[in-house]
Amino acid sequence: MKPSLIDELKNIVGAPFALTDRESLAVYGYDSTPGLERLPGMVLLPGSAAEVARILRLCHGAGICVTPRGSGTNLSGGSLSAGGVVVQTSRMNRIIEIDEENLTATVEPGVITSTLHREVESRGLFYPPDPGSMNISTMGGNVAENSGGLRGLKYGVTADYIMGLETVLADGELLRTGGKAVKDVAGYSLNRLLVSSEGTLGFFTGITVKLIPKPQCKITMLAHFPILQDAALAVSAIIAAKVIPATLEFLDKVTIKCVEEYAHVGLPLDVDAVLLIEVDGHPAVIAEEAAAVAEICKKQRCSFFQTAQNAAEALKLTEARRTALSALARLKPTTILEDATVPRSCIAAMLEIIQASAKKYNVIIGTFGHAGDGNLHPTCLTDERDKDEIARAHAAFAEIFAAAIAMGGTITGEHGVGLAKKKYLPALVGESGIRVMRGIKQAFDPKGILNPGKVF
Amino acid sequence: MDYVKLINCMRCGMCLPTCPTYKETFLETASPRGRVALIRKLQEGELDQSERLLDYLSLCLDCQACASACPCGVNAGELVAEFTCERKSDSGLSFMETLILHKLVPHPDRLETSMAPLRLYQSSGLQKLVRTLGILKMFPKPLERMEGLLPPLPSRSLRQEINEVTPAVGKERGTVGFFLGCVMSLVFSEASRATIKLLSSLGYRVITPRNQVCCGAPNMLGGDLTGLKEAAHTNIEIFGSCEVDFIVTDCGGCGAELKKYHHHIDDESSSAFSAKVRDISQVLALHADELASLLKPLPLKVTYHDPCHIAHCQGIRAEPRDLLKRVPGLEYKELEAADACCGSAGTYNIAKPELSDRILQRKLDTIRESGAQVLVTSNPGCLLQLKKGLADQLPGVKLMHLTELLALSMSQYR
Numbered sequence: 001m002k003p004s005l006i007d008e009l010k011n012i013v014g015a016p017f018a019l020t021d022r023e024s025l026a027v028y029g030y031d032s033t034p035g036l037e038r039l040p041g042m043v044l045l046p047g048s049a050a051e052v053a054r055i056l057r058l059c060h061g062a063g064i065c066v067t068p069r070g071s072g073t074n075l076s077g078g079s080l081s082a083g084g085v086v087v088q089t090s091r092m093n094r095i096i097e098i099d100e101e102n103l104t105a106t107v108e109p110g111v112i113t114s115t116l117h118r119e120v121e122s123r124g125l126f127y128p129p130d131p132g133s134m135n136i137s138t139m140g141g142n143v144a145e146n147s148g149g150l151r152g153l154k155y156g157v158t159a160d161y162i163m164g165l166e167t168v169l170a171d172g173e174l175l176r177t178g179g180k181a182v183k184d185v186a187g188y189s190l191n192r193l194l195v196s197s198e199g200t201l202g203f204f205t206g207i208t209v210k211l212i213p214k215p216q217c218k219i220t221m222l223a224h225f226p227i228l229q230d231a232a233l234a235v236s237a238i239i240a241a242k243v244i245p246a247t248l249e250f251l252d253k254v255t256i257k258c259v260e261e262y263a264h265v266g267l268p269l270d271v272d273a274v275l276l277i278e279v280d281g282h283p284a285v286i287a288e289e290a291a292a293v294a295e296i297c298k299k300q301r302c303s304f305f306q307t308a309q310n311a312a313e314a315l316k317l318t319e320a321r322r323t324a325l326s327a328l329a330r331l332k333p334t335t336i337l338e339d340a341t342v343p344r345s346c347i348a349a350m351l352e353i354i355q356a357s358a359k360k361y362n363v364i365i366g367t368f369g370h371a372g373d374g375n376l377h378p379t380c381l382t383d384e385r386d387k388d389e390i391a392r393a394h395a396a397f398a399e400i401f402a403a404a405i406a407m408g409g410t411i412t413g414e415h416g417v418g419l420a421k422k423k424y425l426p427a428l429v430g431e432s433g434i435r436v437m438r439g440i441k442q443a444f445d446p447k448g449i450l451n452p453g454k455v456f
Numbered sequence: 457m458d459y460v461k462l463i464n465c466m467r468c469g470m471c472l473p474t475c476p477t478y479k480e481t482f483l484e485t486a487s488p489r490g491r492v493a494l495i496r497k498l499q500e501g502e503l504d505q506s507e508r509l510l511d512y513l514s515l516c517l518d519c520q521a522c523a524s525a526c527p528c529g530v531n532a533g534e535l536v537a538e539f540t541c542e543r544k545s546d547s548g549l550s551f552m553e554t555l556i557l558h559k560l561v562p563h564p565d566r567l568e569t570s571m572a573p574l575r576l577y578q579s580s581g582l583q584k585l586v587r588t589l590g591i592l593k594m595f596p597k598p599l600e601r602m603e604g605l606l607p608p609l610p611s612r613s614l615r616q617e618i619n620e621v622t623p624a625v626g627k628e629r630g631t632v633g634f635f636l637g638c639v640m641s642l643v644f645s646e647a648s649r650a651t652i653k654l655l656s657s658l659g660y661r662v663i664t665p666r667n668q669v670c671c672g673a674p675n676m677l678g679g680d681l682t683g684l685k686e687a688a689h690t691n692i693e694i695f696g697s698c699e700v701d702f703i704v705t706d707c708g709g710c711g712a713e714l715k716k717y718h719h720h721i722d723d724e725s726s727s728a729f730s731a732k733v734r735d736i737s738q739v740l741a742l743h744a745d746e747l748a749s750l751l752k753p754l755p756l757k758v759t760y761h762d763p764c765h766i767a768h769c770q771g772i773r774a775e776p777r778d779l780l781k782r783v784p785g786l787e788y789k790e791l792e793a794a795d796a797c798c799g800s801a802g803t804y805n806i807a808k809p810e811l812s813d814r815i816l817q818r819k820l821d822t823i824r825e826s827g828a829q830v831l832v833t834s835n836p837g838c839l840l841q842l843k844k845g846l847a848d849q850l851p852g853v854k855l856m857h858l859t860e861l862l863a864l865s866m867s868q869y870r
Binding site: 019021022023024026027028030031032034045071072073088090091112114133135136325326329330333334335384385 | 497
């Protein structure tokens with residue numbers, strides 16, 4: 001980058017918020033994606049939408065790439081530098097408004113997801129998307145990746161809550177889409193298009209989300225299944241009984257073993273699967289739902305079933321699920337967390353394929369995740385210093401993704417394509433899919449300065 | 457440094473929202489994940505040991521909130537401390553560091569004598585004069601801050617005054633060794649007196665060996681591993697000869713260091729020593745029912761600040777809260793982000809005053825919001841920092857060590 005351009009960018013955000021030193025660039029070279037690093041040319045931390053617009057106008061003119069970044073917790077390399085400037089949104093962290101009459105919240109992109117949760121919940125309202133990284137992930141990042149979470153089955157994902165966006169386009173122009181109107185069919189649904197665009201179509205500077213009333217109560221249950229197929233059948237039977245749990249989480253045998261060895265929460269080592277189920281809503285309704293869940297699990301030959309009687313018990317029941325990632329991650333230095341997703345009727349078949357691939361390539365894969373919506377997290381425990389093992393892990397995942405596509409599923413349920421899954425996308429969306437996406441990219445960003453090289 | 461400890465970081469970012477310096481700056485270089493990456497890249501040869509890199513690492517408070525949040529067991533705070541210690545020990549100690557760490561800290565008598573001019577300074581009225589005239593503005597900033605942090609000193613240190621053996625009240629249930637922290641003994645001797653009183657009231661014979669020395673934490677900070685090991689050997693020998701059930705301390709920093717002696721010295725006696733170390737709240741919690749029966753009503757609204765050395769380094773969170781809730785008439789109010797650092801962090805408040813003040817301000821804001829009349833904590837660093845902060849902004853809030861409050865409830869102690 002030219003020194004004069006660096007100075008101009010520095011002038012926009014102020015010297016303390018423009019980083020060019022080797023050390024800073026080195027630590028902005030990664031996000032949460034294992035094994036991927038890309039050094040940025042410069043890192044900027046703007047404080048306002050106006051500053052973002054000026055940065056983009058300048059970079060557009062100079063032909064410099066811009067990659068938006070929140071807290072850098074992306075799992076597909078999407079927030080890694082595309083060779084130019086990385087723009088971190090953390091300072092733009094104001095909650096602009098919580099509109100209780102229209103049930104909306106409007107935030108800047110750097111607002112932390114769980115901060116918004118706390119603010120709206122203190123008013124009896126609810127913003128359901130709860131990605132695993134919600135304590136640090138930003139709302140801008142959640143929109144760009146269309147983040148999901150544990151509550152996806154009942155409440156949907158980020159896209160289901162986006163009502164309005166303020167987006168700075170590649171050339172620095174402002175685009176406003178949607179708003180607070182519940183119904184809006186004017187023109188193409190650009191909100192929907194911008195959500196999960198992974199920083200390639202625009203830079204979000206304002207986000208208006210839909211809020212719903214906070215569920216009054218919840219009931220937490222835990223079930224152990226000696227046979228995997230029975231757990232999968234229980235999941236299908238619960239949904240078939242017209243109970244939509246807020247949480248329907250699953251741990252496989254490898255994960256159970258790791259959790260038990262690490263946290264000693266009292267899980268038996270001879271079971272194939274553990275289901276954590278939570279129903280929420282009106283007390284009378286959830287009492288009936290909980291009874292139905294209990295009956296189904298017992299009918300599907302669970303070896304253990306417990307319903308929490310109070311908050312302390314509920315916390316204890318959720319412990320195994322909460323420690324799943326920690327327990328797995330401690331086993332070996334490198335953790336590759338994937339998110340292959342299938343229609344939920346295929347979960348048992350998918351789990352069998354994951355275990356067969358792990359065996360075939362001689363790698364350890366523990367699987368946990370959101371059984372209710374088919375979004376599994378096969379997690380490979382490996383060591384980045386063992387190049388051969390890393391190669392085998394990637395070979396196993398290639399098979400797992402191919403199987404997911406064959407079952408009518410997808411290569412990523414909530415982490416995004418970014419750099420890491422680019423090569424798998426054509427097999428999923430086909431030539432026509434890639435062609436349409438390229439056309440859309442061309443319409444938004446003809447010079448290709450916004451996070452180029454990601455997605456496709 | 458063990459390379460595996462560095463590559464265990466999976467860069468998930470769970471540490472970022474817990475890190476006081478990241479919350480203030482939003483800079484990756486000021487985050488635990490960034491610090492681990494900096495040390496790793498240095499080891500891998502991708503970065504050099506530049507002044508800037510050391511500056512970035514020096515922003516770490518070593519509060520270890522990151523360790524509590526890490527899913528894979530990485531302790532970024534400890535890694536930075538280890539790195540700094542190794543580097544300083546390679547480059548050798550400065551004249552001043554040698555003077556303090558070798559000639560002063562290991563010798564309680566000299567340390568206490570060195571405080572005499574300060575006591576004179578305070579008691580003679582000179583302090584008041586200096587503050588009124590603003591003379592300190594003429595001196596370097598760190599000196600002015602040190603002066604401002606200093607509360608009135610007791611006339612003598614507790615170590616000089618306390619009996620080596622305090623008998624149990626009533627039937628003796630066991631013997632504990634009391635480890636006197638340097639700052640507790642010198643500055644907060646009333647709190648340590650209360651600690652001994654609580655222990656003896658619960659039936660413990662309390663042995664306070666007069667020849668015990670500093671725990672060695674300052675040596676670790678200064679990169680003086682030899683000094684740390686010497687201190688450890690001395691204390692292990694002294695307490696090893698006492699036949700005690702527990703070695704109790706009311707200083708969070710000392711407790712965290714004493715519990716780690718066996719990391720530095722690999723033998724049976726150090727493991728046996730570390731296994732016996734308890735924070736005072738852990739021992740009191742063992743006899744909570746009995747203690748509760750001794751407590752009298754204290755109609756106060758009280759909140760608790762978790763010292764990093766207690767919550768993050770020793771994992772003690774429930775005990776102090778449970779003990780406070782046992783006091784009849786006491787209304788306990790949980791502090792928001794109670795386990796966030798207060799910005800004291802050893803000498804951080806002197807070395808990085810601007811950032812330390814911003815971190816302290818967050819703490820003071822939550823204390824104000826809690827509406828508490830009394831703030832309880834149990835580490836001398838926090839006590840110093842918060843005393844100054846409360847005096848400046850919330851003079852109505854009283855600051856007490858956990859044992860001071862419990863002892864106050866136990867009797868009309870003061």
